[in-house]
Amino acid sequence: MEEQNSEKRDFTDDLMRGLFMLIFFVAARFVAVLVTFIAVFQFICTLVTRKPNDNVKDFGKDLSVYAAEIIEFLTYSTDRKPWPFSPGNEADPEVPAPTVE
Numbered sequence: 001m002e003e004q005n006s007e008k009r010d011f012t013d014d015l016m017r018g019l020f021m022l023i024f025f026v027a028a029r030f031v032a033v034l035v036t037f038i039a040v041f042q043f044i045c046t047l048v049t050r051k052p053n054d055n056v057k058d059f060g061k062d063l064s065v066y067a068a069e070i071i072e073f074l075t076y077s078t079d080r081k082p083w084p085f086s087p088g089n090e091a092d093p094e095v096p097a098p099t100v101e
Contacts, residue, residue: 038063
């Protein structure tokens with residue numbers, strides 16, 4: 001009986017992961033469109049002001065980290081779900097906190 005329960009549980013876990021993968025695939029497509037808008041905006045800002053917008057540059061950097069987290073989840077490199085289904089990088093146990101000497 002326990003083997004059947006664990007098989008059903010594993011199948012259910014796989015189905016749940018598939019659902020999350022679908023959600024994050026859609027999120028990745030949205031991120032790709034957002035990157036296009038950021039790139040065009042930064043290009044226009046650079047033409048007008050002769051330098052990129054720092055706030056948008058920082059947002060683009062954060063967005064690239066988020067996109068990498070999505071790709072890692074979609075390719076089974078990690079089981080950790082990206083935001084909003086898990087805490088941000090501040091609480092990530094894999095990333096060591098910087099120390100001050």
